[in-house]
Amino acid sequence: MNKREFIKSSVLAGMGMTVLGTASASGKRKKKKSTGQKHWVWENPNKKESDQTLQKKYESFYDAGIRGMFFEHDSERHFRIAKKAGLEAHRWMWTMNRGEKSLLENHPEYYAVSRNGDSCADKPPYVNYYRWLCPSKPEVLDYLKKDVKTILDKDYVDGIHLDYIRYSDVILPVTLWENYGIDQSRELPEYDFCYCETCRTKYKAKTGVDPLDFEFPDQIPSWRTFRYNQINNIVNSLAKIANNHKKPVTAAVFPTPEIARRIVRQDWTNWNLDGVCPMIYHGFYNEQVSWIGDAVKEGIHFLNGRFPLYAGIFIPNFKSPAELEKGIKLALANGASGISFFGKVDEGVLAVLKKIG
Numbered sequence: 001m002n003k004r005e006f007i008k009s010s011v012l013a014g015m016g017m018t019v020l021g022t023a024s025a026s027g028k029r030k031k032k033k034s035t036g037q038k039h040w041v042w043e044n045p046n047k048k049e050s051d052q053t054l055q056k057k058y059e060s061f062y063d064a065g066i067r068g069m070f071f072e073h074d075s076e077r078h079f080r081i082a083k084k085a086g087l088e089a090h091r092w093m094w095t096m097n098r099g100e101k102s103l104l105e106n107h108p109e110y111y112a113v114s115r116n117g118d119s120c121a122d123k124p125p126y127v128n129y130y131r132w133l134c135p136s137k138p139e140v141l142d143y144l145k146k147d148v149k150t151i152l153d154k155d156y157v158d159g160i161h162l163d164y165i166r167y168s169d170v171i172l173p174v175t176l177w178e179n180y181g182i183d184q185s186r187e188l189p190e191y192d193f194c195y196c197e198t199c200r201t202k203y204k205a206k207t208g209v210d211p212l213d214f215e216f217p218d219q220i221p222s223w224r225t226f227r228y229n230q231i232n233n234i235v236n237s238l239a240k241i242a243n244n245h246k247k248p249v250t251a252a253v254f255p256t257p258e259i260a261r262r263i264v265r266q267d268w269t270n271w272n273l274d275g276v277c278p279m280i281y282h283g284f285y286n287e288q289v290s291w292i293g294d295a296v297k298e299g300i301h302f303l304n305g306r307f308p309l310y311a312g313i314f315i316p317n318f319k320s321p322a323e324l325e326k327g328i329k330l331a332l333a334n335g336a337s338g339i340s341f342f343g344k345v346d347e348g349v350l351a352v353l354k355k356i357g
């Protein structure tokens with residue numbers, strides 16, 4: 001994924017200063033009122049940042065209403081400094097997409113197999129880092145459970161955040177078709193998973209049919225449901241471990257329940273989570289900012305109050321502070337319990353958050 005800097009950061013920084021200037025001119029520090037909202041930031045901990053820099057950054061996050069961090073790697077220093085600033089520090093974990101050398105070398109049989117018979121262990125779809133595990137194998141579930149337990153055993157880890165918790169994209173977001181030179185107006189066999197022995201046997205035991213015998217596998221409801229259920233089982237098993245640790249479990253998911261099911265077989269409204277962060281990255285779907293509100297509304301409707309939804313937004317998709325403000329407001333107005341930010345959370349972004357209050 002393209003991690004571009006916020007193209008308008010200089011404009012935003014200027015605006016941030018204006019807003020800060022106004023606040024200090026009022027003479028006293030405003031007491032923070034509780035809005036019931038909770039904002040999050042996805043961050044890859046940068047080992048080069050000093051304690052002082054981190055402390056300043058996380059305090060400024062807290063000040064703007066951010067209450068939690070999802071850290072992509074383990075860095076005790078980052079976790080502890082964030083916590084000291086008042087933030088929750090959760091570990092963001094790549095779940096089904098696992099390219100660790102030890103697994104690839106020792107357990108190539110754990111990996112998902114396409115309808116063409118290719119394994120993600122040696123022939124990954126689209127990009128080299130797409131190394132999807134098969135969700136139906138008990139060994140895979142055991143492996144992930146151990147991993148989650150190890151993470152949550154650490155006293156400085158407040159929760160687990162599951163990412164890449166799905167099948168590989170059978171259909172990519174439309175803006176990427178050109179990048180890869182693929183027309184995905186229908187499901188193509190090389191991107192359709194998982195047709196390994198385990199999956200085929202399990203499905204056949206249930207239905208009497210081998211999924212490889214379907215002429216139009218994308219039109220078979222029970223084959224789709226089967227695959228939703230494989231991932232649901234992984235999530236709900238990992239959620240139990242988090243519950244045993246009395247620590248929350250959240251997930252980064254595709255933008256709406258309908259899109260998630262259709263393009264990555266992800267049935268997230270049926271998961272036992274404490275919160276969900278749909279990645280409502282409008283630019284990836286050739287959508288406008290207004291779509292953020294529609295996407296949140298759909299998620300809230302299908303969740304039916306099961307757990308809170310935090311709208312994930314991709315900062316580089318916004319062309320101006322005004323657009324960012326509009327996006328955040330639409331998400332909140334449609335029922336989001338907060339925002340989860342991907343991209344550089346600079347002074348300008350924080351200023352927008354503070355302005356919204």
Ligand SMILES: [Zn+2]
Nearest residue numbers: 134194196199
């Ligand atoms: Zn499989």
